Amino acid sequence: xxxxxxxxxxxxxxxxxxxxxxxxxxxxxxxxxxxxxxxxxxxxxxxxxxxxxxxxxxxxxxxxxxxxxxxxxxxxxxxxxxxxxxxxxxxxxxxxxxxxxxxxxxxxxxxxxxxxxxxxxxxxxxxxxxxxxxxxxxxxxxxxxxxxxxxxxxxxxxxxxxxxxxxxxxxxxxxxxxxxxxxxxxxxxxxxxxxxxxxxxxxxxxxxxxxxxxxxxxxxxxxxxxxxxxxxxxxxxxxxxxxxxxxxxxxxxxxxxxxxxxxxxxxxxxxxxxxx
Amino acid sequence: xxxxxxxxxxxxxxxxxxxxxxxxxxxxxxxxxxxxxxxxxxxxxxxxxxxxxxxxxxxxxxxxxxxxxxxxxxxxxxxxxxxxxxxxxxxxxxxxxxxxxxxxxxxxxxxxxxxxxxxxxxxxxxxxxxxxxxxxxxxxxxxxxxxxxxxxx
Numbered sequence: 001x002x003x004x005x006x007x008x009x010x011x012x013x014x015x016x017x018x019x020x021x022x023x024x025x026x027x028x029x030x031x032x033x034x035x036x037x038x039x040x041x042x043x044x045x046x047x048x049x050x051x052x053x054x055x056x057x058x059x060x061x062x063x064x065x066x067x068x069x070x071x072x073x074x075x076x077x078x079x080x081x082x083x084x085x086x087x088x089x090x091x092x093x094x095x096x097x098x099x100x101x102x103x104x105x106x107x108x109x110x111x112x113x114x115x116x117x118x119x120x121x122x123x124x125x126x127x128x129x130x131x132x133x134x135x136x137x138x139x140x141x142x143x144x145x146x147x148x149x150x151x152x153x154x155x156x157x158x159x160x161x162x163x164x165x166x167x168x169x170x171x172x173x174x175x176x177x178x179x180x181x182x183x184x185x186x187x188x189x190x191x192x193x194x195x196x197x198x199x200x201x202x203x204x205x206x207x208x209x210x211x212x213x214x215x216x217x218x219x220x221x222x223x224x225x226x227x228x229x230x231x232x233x234x235x236x237x238x239x240x241x242x243x244x245x246x247x248x249x250x251x252x253x254x255x256x257x258x259x260x261x262x263x264x265x266x267x268x269x270x271x272x273x274x275x276x
Numbered sequence: 277x278x279x280x281x282x283x284x285x286x287x288x289x290x291x292x293x294x295x296x297x298x299x300x301x302x303x304x305x306x307x308x309x310x311x312x313x314x315x316x317x318x319x320x321x322x323x324x325x326x327x328x329x330x331x332x333x334x335x336x337x338x339x340x341x342x343x344x345x346x347x348x349x350x351x352x353x354x355x356x357x358x359x360x361x362x363x364x365x366x367x368x369x370x371x372x373x374x375x376x377x378x379x380x381x382x383x384x385x386x387x388x389x390x391x392x393x394x395x396x397x398x399x400x401x402x403x404x405x406x407x408x409x410x411x412x413x414x415x416x417x418x419x420x421x422x423x424x425x426x427x428x429x
Binding site for chain 1: 355
């Protein structure tokens with residue numbers, strides 16, 4: 001579809017709409033005005049436009065992916081984060097998006113990298129406040145699973161679901177001694193970080209395209225978070241995702257056999273097999 | 277889902293968002309009973325002044341995010357909410373119960389003395405910061421003491 005003369009993927013619109021919806025609902029129920037989120041979006045947009053216009057020499061266009069990056073930064077940083085933290089996180093994220101690339105593809109999830117740098121500098125934690133959970137008859141229900149639409153649009157459902165299933169599975173295994181009813185299992189099911197699953201893990205440029213690698217990527221990030229959390233590492237979710245990004249980049253640029261190489265190897269192997 | 281449907285759905289959501297923003301701007305601040313800090317040790321005693329506290333718990337902004345922790349055994353959801361914290365309780369001779377809530381990462385603790393029939397709720401607005409038994413941000417954590425009449429003590 002076209003917006004202001006530019007072709008825009010529905011994925012971007014869905015992500016922006018749903019992320020904003022979550023932030024508004026959480027902001028309303030928590031009675032807070034998300035200044036940090038607005039600052040993050042504004043700074044991400046301005047930085048991306050400047051880099052696009054003056055460095056890449058592109059025509060002026062609406063930076064939808066930068067809006068998404070800003071929304072994620074503002075939603076994951078603490079709701080009371082200083083504006084400077086939000087701005088710094090967005091700037092780092094946009095710089096990473098534009099310049100930290102291998103073979104023209106982003107290495108790191110921009111928002112995750114920006115957040116981990118800014119949060120560490122300001123000694124604050126990742127709060128994920130926009131993915132608020134509401135106590136409904138004793139079970140915390142989050143609106144974040146609606147983000148599945150965004151993951152579907154990004155064609156990363158396998159990675160997202162693999163992450164969610166692995167997360168819930170690990171949580172159940174860790175709480176096995178305390179689970180006395182199905183309600184307990186439901187509690188763990190609903191407590192999974194679906195914001196992470198359907199937005200962060202499903203980021204299309206930094207996650208695999210094919211299904212099997214997607215499944216490995218999603219489950220690997222979930223296992224990484226569990227390992228880091230149990231080891232007491234800071235920012236386990238963001239850290240595991242960034243390491244997953246590096247692993248995927250390594251997988252993406254691995255030496256691959258060309259069709260020519262296959263033909264040559266088969267031609268060499270056939271007489272050798274016949275001689276045996 | 278075709279592109280037109282996506283656009284209409286996105287527009288509908290944007291309208292909802294706009295309405296939400298208006299409500300949010302018009303929203304009012306809440307009243308916190310207590311928060312958890314990353315440093316220091318605090319002791320809090322429930323006041324017991326029925327009806328004169330900070331309002332009715334069920335109508336407070338914290339009610340949807342609160343999980344009862346002054347019961348045994350804890351529900352699984354309460355256990356998940358307490359991720360990153362340790363809770364210990366001991367009965368006192370006057371019938372009250374002393375609860376010690378410790379932030380596992382730093383060892384910082386807060387002591388709450390709960391009178392009989394009072395309830396202690398733990399606030400956790402989001403579980404995204406509680407990965408696998410951890411707790412990465414304290415900004416959305418706290419506790420509320422509620423008197424037998426349902427008022428925030």
